[in-house]
Amino acid sequence: MTDTAKVLIRVENLKKNFNNDNLHVLRGITEEIREGEVVSIIGPSGSGKSTFLRCLNLLETPTSGKVFFEGVEITAKKIDVDKHRQKMGMVFQHFNVFPHLTVLDNITIAPILEKKIPKAQAEQKAMELLRQVGLEDKAKEYPRRLSGGQKQRLAIVRALAMEPKVILFDEPTSALDPEMVKDVLDVIKRLADSGMTTVIVTHEMGFAREVSDRVLFMDAGVIAESGTPEEIFQHPRNPRTVEFLSKVL
């Protein structure tokens, strides 16, 4: 990853209010994510990390400001958001796997329906992905038979099946039993190391330090500090960052 890599996501003065503009959750964020970059977002609860991430693929509609993806302003009117979302995977804290579909169908449904990939081809690809995360023998099972860690690996693979340009993770290990956290983090790390552009909101400071190219510290709706893991964790300049790190480390 170098500074010359192409900008994949650009955010300009992004603001998001809730409750009829009474709650200002994002107060003007300008940021760039480059191709291949691994960016961790840390910060106190309620600082707007999830909201920021969800604005990137427009699961939340920004109150004002612009989001560009591959140079296209996706916040513009009359944009086919679905088409762009196909290239932005997302993994949720609570997995959100589809309980009424088998593991295999969870993975193939979107590629078959939205990218018109032939079923056989989609299933072959899905099996390959399942092998990579050690779930190939679960293909015909329903998600209720999976552990939390397995569900989350399924959710990651489901996102990968669309061949996205970036994957957004929102606290992917927060709902997991401690013994399952490592498996999921390993999958994410492998993905990040393979060059996948990754944005991850996390409370796993050790992980953020290890995998990130850059760390964003969010506080009260703004990015209060941004830098390499070294800069943020070893030499934080903003007193808010110092205070936050002193509580979580």
Added chain:
Amino acid sequence: MLELIQDVVKIWAKYSDVFLNGLWGTVWISLVTVILGTVLGTLIALLKLTNVKILTWIVDIYIEIIRGTPALLQIYFFWLGVPKLLPMLELSNTQWIVVALIVNASAYIAEVIRAGIQAVDKGQTEAAKSLGMSNFHTMQRIVFPQAIRNILPALCNEFIVMIKQTSLASIFFVGELTTAFKTVQSATFLVIPPLLISGVIYLVLNWGLSQGIKVLERRMRESD
């Protein structure tokens, strides 16, 4: 007591075809009402879920009017009122009454369907949208199949309500079970025996249905 049983047996022997015709009337009217009421109710629920202000507003008014006025008044409206307003629509009395019952059912069923859809975890929609699935596919392939589990039992209960509701049509002598009672009552001047026969048929019908619902609910729990 013995006399009553004798009367019942006698009346059944003589008028069983009237009651069976009535049963058939009740069954087909409630079936048609539930099926078309479900189609209309689904459309109404989907309109409401579009979150387009003007649409949800119209739907709310529609549902409030129907749930806030007696079904009998609605039947009068369609039977007597609508032909005055729209003379080009030439329907028989029975057809108007069925239309009224369908409209009435659609409001209740719309609420059942809306509640069933909204009970599906929002994360499911978000996951589908994050994969780039269209709104239509998200509804059709992700939300609706999960909502059906909430909707189906409630819909069957609505069916039982409808079976009882069809008795309102007897006011206009549309041949169903309550009309059968009135026919036999006025032919024989007996009240209790034909009342018993009609009542038992309703009971058996609805008891059978509610047993069916229980089986359905158990199946759904098991397949969970």
